[in-house]
Amino acid sequence: xxxxxxxxxxxxxxxxDSATVLAYASQQFSCxxxxxxxxxxxxxxxxxxxxxxxxxxxxxxxxxxDEGVMSGSALTDKNIAVPESETEAGDEGxxxxxxxxxxxxxxxxxxxxxxxxxxxxxxIGVNAVDYSGYPDCRPAFIHAFESMANLATKAGVxxxxxxxxxxxxDKTKAQIIQMGVELGVDYGQTVSCYQANTRGxxxxxxxxxxxxxxxxxxxxxxxxxxxx
Amino acid sequence: xxxxxxxxxxxxxxxxDSATVLAYASQQFSCxxxxxxxxxxxxxxxxxxxxxxxxxxxxxxxxxxDEGVMSGSALTDKNIAVPESETEAGDEGxxxxxxxxxxxxxxxxxxxxxxxxxxxxxxIGVNAVDYSGYPDCRPAFIHAFESMANLATKAGVxxxxxxxxxxxxDKTKAQIIQMGVELGVDYGQTVSCYQANTRGxxxxxxxxxxxxxxxxxxxxxxxxxxxx
Numbered sequence: 001x002x003x004x005x006x007x008x009x010x011x012x013x014x015x016x017d018s019a020t021v022l023a024y025a026s027q028q029f030s031c032x033x034x035x036x037x038x039x040x041x042x043x044x045x046x047x048x049x050x051x052x053x054x055x056x057x058x059x060x061x062x063x064x065x066d067e068g069v070m071s072g073s074a075l076t077d078k079n080i081a082v083p084e085s086e087t088e089a090g091d092e093g094x095x096x097x098x099x100x101x102x103x104x105x106x107x108x109x110x111x112x113x114x115x116x117x118x119x120x121x122x123x124i125g126v127n128a129v130d131y132s133g134y135p136d137c138r139p140a141f142i143h144a145f146e147s148m149a150n151l152a153t154k155a156g157v158x159x160x161x162x163x164x165x166x167x168x169x170d171k172t173k174a175q176i177i178q179m180g181v182e183l184g185v186d187y188g189q190t191v192s193c194y195q196a197n198t199r200g201x202x203x204x205x206x207x208x209x210x211x212x213x214x215x216x217x218x219x220x221x222x223x224x225x226x227x228x
Numbered sequence: 229x230x231x232x233x234x235x236x237x238x239x240x241x242x243x244x245d246s247a248t249v250l251a252y253a254s255q256q257f258s259c260x261x262x263x264x265x266x267x268x269x270x271x272x273x274x275x276x277x278x279x280x281x282x283x284x285x286x287x288x289x290x291x292x293x294d295e296g297v298m299s300g301s302a303l304t305d306k307n308i309a310v311p312e313s314e315t316e317a318g319d320e321g322x323x324x325x326x327x328x329x330x331x332x333x334x335x336x337x338x339x340x341x342x343x344x345x346x347x348x349x350x351x352i353g354v355n356a357v358d359y360s361g362y363p364d365c366r367p368a369f370i371h372a373f374e375s376m377a378n379l380a381t382k383a384g385v386x387x388x389x390x391x392x393x394x395x396x397x398d399k400t401k402a403q404i405i406q407m408g409v410e411l412g413v414d415y416g417q418t419v420s421c422y423q424a425n426t427r428g429x430x431x432x433x434x435x436x437x438x439x440x441x442x443x444x445x446x447x448x449x450x451x452x453x454x455x456x
Contacts, residue, residue: 063294069340094382100343101336104380108329108336112297115328141379148372152332152364154322 005030008121008165009110010058014048015192016212017125017168020180022056024167025123027183031058032117034110038065038099044200048191055189063109070099095133097194097207103136104145107164111149120155120162127168127176129211142166173215181221188224201228233258236349236393237338238286242276243420244440245353245396248408250284252395253351255411259286260345262338266293266327272428276419283417291337298327323361325422325435331364332373335392339377348383348390355396355404357439370394401443409449416452429456 008029012018013036025031035049046062053060103126110122130137146164150156168176180187192212193202202209204227216223236257240246241264253259263277274290281288331354338350358365374392378384396404408415420440421430430437432455444451 061296063297064292066291068289068344069291069337071344094385098382100382101340101377101380104336104376105340108332109297112329112333116296116299135382135385136380138379141376144372144376144379148332148369148376149329151366151369151372152329154326154328154363157322157363 006121007032007117007119008123009034009114009117009119010123011106011110011125012049012053012060013125014045014050014052014190015125015208016173016180016187016190016215017127017176017192018049019052019185019187019190020176020183021123021125021167022052022058023180023183023185025121025165026056026058029121031056031123032113032119033058033060034106034113035060035062036065036106036109037062038070038102038105039067044196044198045191048189048200051189055186061113065105065109070102070105094135095207098134101136103134103141107145107149111153111162114162115153115155120160121165122163123165123167125168126166127171127173129173131169139166139169142169173211174218177215177219177221181219186224188226192225197228199226199228201226203228234349235260235345235347236351237262237342237345237347238351239334239338239353240277240280240288241353242273242278242280242418243353243436244401244408244415244418244443245355245404245420246277247280247413247415247418248404248411249351249353249395250280250286251408251411251413253349253393254284254286257349259284259351260341260347261286261288262334262341263288263290264293264334264337265290266298266330266333267295272424272426273419276417276428279417283414289341293333293337298330298333322363323435326362329364331362331369335373335377339381339390342390343381343383348388349393350391351393351395353396354394355399355401357401359397367394367397370397401439402446405443405447405449409447414452416454420453425456427454427456429454431456 008031010022010025010031010033012033033053126137149162191200192208194206194208195203202225238250238253238259238261240261261281278288354365377390419428420436422434422436423431430453
């Protein structure tokens with residue numbers, strides 16, 4: 001890490017989107033990466049995240065969020081099935097994979113860590129595909145969080161503006177992959193599957209796998225994902 | 229708990245303020261209480277909180293927040309001294325007892341738990357004394373958090389409005405005590421001291437003790453606090 005770069009906090013799940021964000025943010029910032037362990041099904045994402053942080057020579061922090069805080073989602077509750085196609089959305093268009101207040105909790109942790117590290121910049125890989133279904137991926141939510149963050153913190157009071165960066169927000173999956181390929185991201189090392197196995201191999205059938213597959217297809221780029 | 233009451237989430241530290249909020253909220257709501265263990269010095273507050281929850285027949289959830297997420301405060305870092313008088317504020321009026329993004333993190337957890345429990349009402353005991361020094365106790369912060377919360381969640385999208393209740397926000401310490409006495413709160417069971425001992429006895433000298441003492445003095449009410 002260059003000592004001349006300002007510090008930024010990057011939320012890193014180990015998936016395709018956040019890997020692209022990390023590659024992007026690393027160009028300009030010295031990045032401190034955060035992953036979350038919140039009883040989600042796919043721990044192989046966390047392994048992928050720590051390897052990506054190492055690859056980009058970034059510090060890495062795994063934060064545990066208590067079980068029961070974000071339950072009631074297909075991603076955190078074994079009694080709710082992970083949908084096998086994009087058409088199986090939940091009521092009112094919110095997917096059953098929605099996790100209660102997930103991005104609010106992730107960004108709140110990032111905000112605290114940013115204050116501890118003296119960072120003013122936080123990166124999160126939300127994008128157009130996400131915000132069509134998840135309320136906490138919408139631009140309006142991100143703007144509201146940023147406003148709140150600047151009222152909540154010492155930095156904000158002292159006039160140093162905290163920024164929530166969403167470099168992927170208007171991009172489709174194909175555009176994200178295009179951006180990552182240009183940045184040299186090795187997508188074979190990322191895990192996006194909702195039910196990846198312990199080796200980080202993907203199912204190829206869940207919402208997340210289908211979206212990702214389609215992205216490579218549209219670009220006529222060979223899909224480097226390891227499927228089981 | 230009455231089955232006819234709507235459910236609310238109440239942040240309960242075990243101190244004077246949150247005990248008053250719980251007594252107040254319990255009149256109208258079936259309360260689920262949340263305490264946080266974030267490597268703060270005073271674990272005796274947590275013991276007081278669980279006893280208060282029991283007294284008010286509320287469910288109780290202790291949430292752990294990883295060490296290192298909110299470090300750099302006199303309350304979370306043993307290398308920073310707890311101030312011995314109200315005059316020793318930090319730079320720019322923010323006390324050294326300010327904990328990075330604390331209320332943002334607390335309210336974010338409460339928001340997730342509210343979604344899991346189907347609750348729309350969250351209570352927090354911030355007040356006028358706090359918001360003169362802590363940025364995340366100001367009415368503007370609370371309003372910004374509430375706006376963000378309604379954009380972040382399934383409830384908000386579906387038009388069920390989430391509310392952050394701050395029944396103490398305009399009150400001085402004396403007014404809070406007056407309110408609590410009328411509600412029958414036993415303040416001898418609450419712990420406000422920044423460095424209380426394991427039996428929940430208070431130092432009598434820290435910011436928090438001095439403020440609390442003064443409240444009882446102003447009202448000419450005997451101070452039931454147990455000092456060591």
